[in-house]
Amino acid sequence: MPHRATSALIIRPVPPFRLDLTVWALRRRTRNAIDRWDGTTYRRVIVVGGRLTELEVHQTGPTAKPRLIATATPALRTHAERQSVRCAVDRLLGTQVDLREWYRIAEGDRRLRPLAHRFRGMKPPRFPTVFEALVNAIACQQLSLVVGLELLNRLAVACGIRRGTGARARYGFPAPSDVARHPAAAYRTIGFSRQKADALQALARGIHDGRIALEELAREDDADVRARLRDLRGVGRWTAEYVLLRGLGRLHVFPGDDGGAQKSLARWLGRPAPLDYAGVNRALEKWQPFAGMVYFHLLLDGLSTAGVLDSVAIT
Numbered sequence: 001m002p003h004r005a006t007s008a009l010i011i012r013p014v015p016p017f018r019l020d021l022t023v024w025a026l027r028r029r030t031r032n033a034i035d036r037w038d039g040t041t042y043r044r045v046i047v048v049g050g051r052l053t054e055l056e057v058h059q060t061g062p063t064a065k066p067r068l069i070a071t072a073t074p075a076l077r078t079h080a081e082r083q084s085v086r087c088a089v090d091r092l093l094g095t096q097v098d099l100r101e102w103y104r105i106a107e108g109d110r111r112l113r114p115l116a117h118r119f120r121g122m123k124p125p126r127f128p129t130v131f132e133a134l135v136n137a138i139a140c141q142q143l144s145l146v147v148g149l150e151l152l153n154r155l156a157v158a159c160g161i162r163r164g165t166g167a168r169a170r171y172g173f174p175a176p177s178d179v180a181r182h183p184a185a186a187y188r189t190i191g192f193s194r195q196k197a198d199a200l201q202a203l204a205r206g207i208h209d210g211r212i213a214l215e216e217l218a219r220e221d222d223a224d225v226r227a228r229l230r231d232l233r234g235v236g237r238w239t240a241e242y243v244l245l246r247g248l249g250r251l252h253v254f255p256g257d258d259g260g261a262q263k264s265l266a267r268w269l270g271r272p273a274p275l276d277y278a279g280v281n282r283a284l285e286k287w288q289p290f291a292g293m294v295y296f297h298l299l300l301d302g303l304s305t306a307g308v309l310d311s312v313a314i315t
Contacts, residue, residue: 009072009082009086010069012066012067014097017095017123018059018119019058022123023042024303033149033153034173035092048084052162053074053085055070072085091128115301124293124296131214134235135200136152138199141239151190158182161175198233199232222250229243251290252290252291254281254295
């Protein structure tokens with residue numbers, strides 16, 4: 001029997017689910033070269049069983065009865081590798097997150113209901129690792145999201161985590177060991193500031209050496225996570241809250257120092273000026289524990305206004 005080049009898995013998300021909206025909440029801008037989307041299929045290079053693997057996901061079932069086909073290239077060799085791919089899809093795309101309570105709250109709220117209806121089926125995405133969430137946050141600190149994503153694209157190229165060559169090369173996000181191999185100066189040459197390059201290098205080496213254990217944060221409460229993250233070089237309140245939401249899936253967290261999110265929230269609420277950190281938390285209190293879902297929905301609202309979201313809806 002010939003060796004199969006690919007493996008396919010069927011994944012059934014908790015409904016409602018829309019792949020397009022969820023992918024856009026994950027990738028944030030078209031500039032993102034790690035999380036790729038062509039209008040029908042989501043693609044990302046991941047590591048499975050020590051091999052670089054191209055993951056492709058597309059949706060065949062409707063929003064109310066979703067069905068995803070996840071394809072891995074090269075073919076998966078073991079049950080453990082199939083489970084690894086399934087876990088990656090579940091985490092990246094939030095497929096098993098049950099949002100019935102979110103929709104119940106939204107249905108009874110005059111302001112929230114139209115937003116939730118408009119983007120019904122979006123699930124809260126998460127980065128595959130807390131390390132990736134933290135590096136994303138560091139790259140985007142005090143920069144526009146477009147510039148931050150360009151830095152992350154360059155980081156992937158510099159670390160050489162790729163499948164294919166030349167124009168067909170597709171890059172995956174580097175692991176701590178990949179980042180630790182290069183000196184901080186290498187990251188300054190691709191656009192990272194001295195402070196960010198030093199923070200990136202210290203983080204990667206700390207994880208690689210076993211001194212920093214980011215994945216253990218999943219077992220800790222918000223206060224302890226914030227404290228442990230803020231002990232790291234280059235991590236402040238915004239970065240810690242970004243990791244809580246996008247790295248650990250804490251859906252009650254809205255990164256209140258996010259300037260763009262502050263403006264989007266004020267605009268949605270009809271306020272004449274952006275809200276400060278305390279104002280953000282006061283405004284969102286009535287929609288807890290889903291402040292993070294408001295954050296993701298406002299992100300999609302901004303992308304929709306900018307004409308970025310796909311025009312063809314899955315029904």
